[in-house]
Amino acid sequence: QVQLVEFGGGLVQAGGSLRLSCAASGRTFSNYAVGWFRQAPGKVREFVASISRTGRATYYADSQKGRFTISRDNANNTVYLQMNSLKPEDTAVYYCAAEVSIIPGTMVTDFGSWGQGTQVTVSS
Secondary structure (H helix, E strand, C coil): CCEEEEECCEEEECCCCEEEEEEEECCCHHHEEEEEEEECCCCCCEEEEEECCCCCCEEECHHHCCCEEEEEEHHHCEEEEEECCCCHHHCEEEEEEEEECCCCCCCHHHCCEECCCEEEEEEC
16 A cells, blocks of 8 residues: 655635645555545545546545645655635545545545545634
């Protein structure tokens, strides 16, 4: 399995931006589709965005379309999540996940490797 570490979380005011990074090691990163998920206190983990191995295909949850952008740099084994126009309801722990797959999944069960998560807090 690939090892994943997330960076870039923090505290931001509503309307602000953050960029999360997911650094991978251990396997050929370009073989993996990658997803971002988030989990707020007392809620289930939910899909945010995912990206194919080459980066040509991306998928977003409806609530993130137009605000979040997922991208990847296979040369540096990193996937990014640019988050703009943040809202208090975006507050959660954000996780990246990876799976050897041609089509990037949108469900927790589609991914076998997970990072430890990074906290994002959006104040009103």
